[in-house]
Amino acid sequence: MAGTYEDAEEAWQLLTDGTGPACVLFDFDGPLCRLFPYDSSLPLADALRETVAAEGLLDVLSPAERSDKDPHVVLRAVHRARRQRDVGDLVARMEQQVTVGERRAARTALPTPGAAELIEWLTGRGTRLAVVTNNAAAAAEDYLRAKGLWESFAVVHGREADPDLMKPHPDVLDRALKDLRLPPDEAVMIGDTPTDFMAAEQAGVRFLGIGRNTGKRQLMRDAGAKIVLASYAPLLARIPR
Known part of the structure; x- marks a missing residue:
């Protein structure tokens, strides 16, 4: 099913309760762009x-x-x-x-609708941002620079030489948190696959799923993800103007 009203409320609380998370870890392909549309x-x-x-x-x-x-x-x-x-x-x-x-x-990746606006809002709140991806870090860096988003991200971590350390292994999340000098419970990960959810769970990081179609959303729910949205729109709609 599509992200429900309850999902949107829980996602908003995840990002705003108290002072919100100290850091949001974005997967690259999906949450930030469509690398291979x-x-x-x-x-x-x-x-x-x-x-x-x-x-x-x-x-x-x-x-x-x-x-x-x-x-x-x-x-x-x-x-x-x-x-x-x-x-x-x-x-x-x-x-x-x-x-x-x-x-x-x-160079030709399609920006995920609302991602830039969400990034702007999070950085305005003082939230630190990171990329944690199975893609090459250089590809994510290239994209962020081209879209004027590079300065918003504290660290970018991608695939290592050993494919066994790709998600669902938590290695890339662990590396990012180590660089940020943050414990897992101060971070939220935004991902779009079951492997993103499993990596976050193993790392002890809370998870927010973003799935652009029903199939992707259902796969995350089947893996155990509790909060899954169809887009960033319900979050952006809640931002005070």
């Missing part, structure tokens, strides 16, 4: 598969992984295969290939 990630995923095939390792991909549009699925699959197969430096080369593709995509 309209399945435009598929060419990058296909390019990764070509790299894997050139090494004679296409058989490490499952049938689903051989057609998945998500480049991270292909990257994780080859990383997983290293436990049984000698893949040499293939994972590292693929990670760089993904980073280049994500930085290219950041």
Whole structure:
């Protein structure tokens, strides 16, 4: 179901009770922008598969992984295969290939409606902001600079060399909180996937889900997320003018 009135009230309270959270941790692709709109990630995923095939390792991909549009699925699959197969430096080369593709995509990413307004309001309240993403930090930085949002963010943390540390692992949240010198209970994460919710839960961070369609919202609810909105509009409508 869509975000309810109760969800909107709880989301508002999450961001305003007391003095509000000391920090809001934004996932990048989804809560801030659509990095690969309209399945435009598929060419990058296909390019990764070509790299894997050139090494004679296409058989490490499952049938689903051989057609998945998500480049991270292909990257994780080859990383997983290293436990049984000698893949040499293939994972590292693929990670760089993904980073280049994500930085290219950041140039044409579609801003998430209301994100800039929410960022302005939060920074005006003195809330510190961070990006915690499975994408390359450089891609998020490129986007924030291009949109004039860079100065609003205290830290940006992205994918490390080890794909095992991507969300749902809490590593990227832990790194951001360490840089901010904040305990988990002083932060709220805004994410749009079950893995975002699971990472926040493991890190001890409260979670606000944003899902632009019914399917995304339901997946977060099924994972256990309690507050899920369809957009930032209900929050922006509550900001005193």
